[in-house]
Amino acid sequence: EVQLVESGGGEVQPGGALTLSCTVPGSSFGDYSFMWFRRPPGKYREGLLCSAWSGATGRYHDSIKGRFSISRDDAKNTLYLRLNDLTPNDTATYYCAAAGPRNEGYCSASGAGMKYWGKGTLVTISS
Secondary structure, eight states: OOOOEEEOOEEEOTTOOEEEEEEOTTSOGGGEEEEEEEEOTTSOOEEEEEEOTTSOEEEOOGGGTTTEEEEEEGGGTEEEEEEOSOOGGGOEEEEEEEEEETTSSOOOTTOTTOOEEOOOEEEEEOO
16 A cells, blocks of 8 residues: 655745655555645645656646746655645645556546545645
């Protein structure tokens, strides 16, 4: 069982920035593809960004273009999501997810290829 633990959420003002972390203890971290998702209040889950085990990355939501970025540190078993220039529309619970190792799973906006999910961390943008 792969466990994912998100952290770094909080309340920030519009225009602010945050870095979210997703730690995956005890795993062969480098063998996994990961994604970040979010669920705004009262809305469906949205796929945001992918970091594949192959090194490829992907973006699945136009509103985050140029503002959000995904990165990973395989030595630290940690996935990151950098959020810049935040707006109230970015208010959501943010989740990280992992596919099965290597080709057992895939990145997609729906999250259908993800197998393991964190519990989420809340990000609130408010003045």
